[in-house]
Amino acid sequence: MSNEDITLTAGDAEVIVRPGSGGRIGGLRIGGTQLLRQGDRFGCFPMVPWAGRIRDGRFLDGGVVRQMPLNSPPHAIHGTARDGAWRTARVTEHEAVITHELTDPWPHSGRVTQIVALAEDSLTLTMAVETYDDSFPAQIGWHPWFHRTLDGVDVALDFTPAWQEERGADHLPTGNRIDPKPGPWDDCFGMPGGVDVTLTWPGLLELKVASREEWAVVYDEQDEAVCVEPQTGPPNGLNTCPRLVTPLEPLEATTTWSWRRL
Structure with a gap:
């Protein structure tokens, strides 16, 4: 199937899926109101096979040091899939399945598979990374850009993390866990009971x-948008907290956004 945009609808909710633009969610409208910042870099893009930054673009893969392109110097950031082509595997009125083949670099x-499932009051995103031969470390995450302001009303963020990853001068966790600090943030938080963040x-x-x-990066240093990014490990996690993908055990993760009118 092609990589043309896909529109899903449920009740008064509408989602645009863009396989040809890095497998991102191009838009989420609820009652005609667009929740996601628009543009080729925005919406909500998948972070895979790693999430956030890798220090100096290097990670240990078995006994081999791998070098990724420094697309956010001096680091590599947000994986390769958001810059690659995805293909549509299946579409129904409420669900789309898209896939991406991992390749250079x-x-x-x-293979990465992303399932986008829309209900009248929720959107569920599920991603899996599979390998057919050798094992490798990987991460999964999502990077949504929610509009800070809707109809002239600014968003309020509410979450209760167990800890905040101390951020070093290089923007990466130092390995120390600290008490959560007030924003603005470009920081990773730990939520052992699962990510739970409310935007109002x-x-x-x-x-x-x-x-x-149990990990989420919260980024609200821009005027236009706030980002709440669930992921399977912290930034630089390929080095500090690797999750192994094997032929017998894919890496899978899910996030659900649910909403209600006030």
Whole structure:
């Protein structure tokens, strides 16, 4: 099938899936209101086979040091799949399945599958990384850009993490866990019970970002948008907290955004 845009609808919710633009969610409208910042770099893109930054673009893969392109010097950031082509495997009214074959500069072959499932009051994103031969470390994450302001109303963020990863001068976790600090943030937080962050535009909408994963990066240093990014490990996690993909055991993760009108 092609990589043309896909539109899913459920009730008054509409999602645009863009396989040809890095497998990103190009838009989420609820009652005609667009929740995601628009543009080729925005929406909500998949972070895979790693999430956030890798220090100096290097990670240990078995006994081999791998070098990724420094697309956010001095680091490599957000994986390769958001810059690659995805293909549509299956579409129904409420669900789309898209796939991406891992390729250079990633040193291993493998397939990423993303399932986008829309209900009247929720959007569920599920991603899996599979390998057919050799094992490798990987991460999964999502990077949504939610509009800070809807209809003139600014968003409020509410979450209760167990800890914050101390951020070094190089923007990467130092390995120390500290008490959560007030924003603005470009920081990783630990939530052992699962990611649970609520965005509220008072009088308009409440949206909850949830995941069974225990890591989330919150980025709200831009005027236009706030980002709540569930992921399977912290930034630089290929080095500090690797999750192994094997032929018998893919890496899978899910996030659900649920909403209600206020």
